[in-house]
Amino acid sequence: MTEQQWDSAGFETRAIHAGYEPDEMTGAVIPPIYATSTYKQNGVGGMRGGYEYSRSANPTRTALEGALAAVERGAHGFAFASGLAAEDTIIRALCRPGDHVVLPNDAYGGTYRLFDKVAKVWGLDHTPAVVADPEAVRAAIEPGRTKLVWVETPTNPLLNVADIEALAAVAHEGGALLVVDNTFASPYLQQPLTLGADIVVHSTTKYVGGHSDVVGGAVVVNDAEVAEKIGFHQNSMGAVPGPFDCFLTHRGLKTLAVRMERHCDNAEKIVEFLDGHPAVAEVIYPGLAAHPGHEVAKKQMKRFGGIISFRVAAGEQAALDVCAKAQVFTLGESLGGVESLIEHPGRMTHASVAGTELEVPADLVRLSVGIETVEDLIADLERALG
Secondary structure, eight states, X not given: OOHHHHHHXXXXXXXXXXTOOOOTTTOOSSOOOXXXXXXXXXXXXXXXXXXXXXXXXXXXXXXXXXXXXXXXXXXXXXXXXXXXXXXXXXXXXXXXXXXXXXXXXXXXXXXXXXXXXXXXHHTOEEEEXXXXXXXXXXXXXXXXXXXXXXXXXXXXXXXXXXXXXXXXXXXXXXXXXXXXXXXXXXXXXOOGGGGTOSEXXXXXXXXXXXXXXXXXXXXXXXXXXXXXXXXXXXXXHOOOOOHHHHHHHHHHHHTHHHHHHHHHHHHHHHHHHHTTOTTEEEEEOTTSTTSTTHHHHHHHXXXXXXEEEEEETTOXXXXXXXXXXXXXXXXXXXXXXXXXXXXOXXXXXXXXXXXXXXXXXXXXXXXXXXXXXXXXXXHHHHHHHX
């Protein structure tokens, strides 16, 4: 397809076809797994097709990176060995000791740990802010020092929603770039670059891969100068995925659209079940009209996602009991796979922020709603809550 045809192609078409044309010699419609570390050159320094060593580039990874860029409506895609490897590369490529970053005040625990325990030692300062409030973000920016405004939307695990377009204006006004962690929404539900964001980052382990069988990360940008810096550091730092990981991630991306529709369908029915349940003190889901970010989510997201958080009325031990009693929902970290997961963020994914201003409520339970029969999921939660 021509570039103009790709511009008008729908999401599903991009996810299935972008990044790879059927192999000219064999006609293979799926990118092969190029399990090679090096490539024969046409003379000294004469690379074939831009490939010389698989840390720098590998055809299986090239196909994935092209598809990631296409579904995010970006110009340049980069694949990494994990979401945190992608985040670390952004930091090293675009920040220097003495710089400053604005973070969500309820950021994912691993992201907070990266900034507070790793980048801070390196000399990078950070300030948590309520990313759902553009004025709070504006107040946290230090002109001349703030290089990045880092946003998750929806956030993990409290599902706060940030207005990407408004925050892009605030960040640019303060001389900073806007980074959006789009993991929870996935490229199917939300494309931050089209709303003014400068950088999109993913844990492709989650919805993009979609089957809980591969760990990976991604960065997508439009600006050529930013892309050059990310690409240089991707190669220099070397936290790249192997070809088999790229193959699995790319395979997952091809079915993202149909999976996300089922995730959202199931989540909406479970929210309806939980809302008003006597054992549940609060349901947190952007699709609820009472959610403070509902209108923004409706404006910038296609649907409201497959993640639900809720607070158990009887407190922390009751929340732990719900996690332990669930059977169809698997007790486990991560999210975005075809199977439903349940977890206690305070003791599991967000244990690293315990005792900080980012600490999550002890009575909070997070659900990653899978694509099973929804009646089975509801019955499982009914038993667990009972």
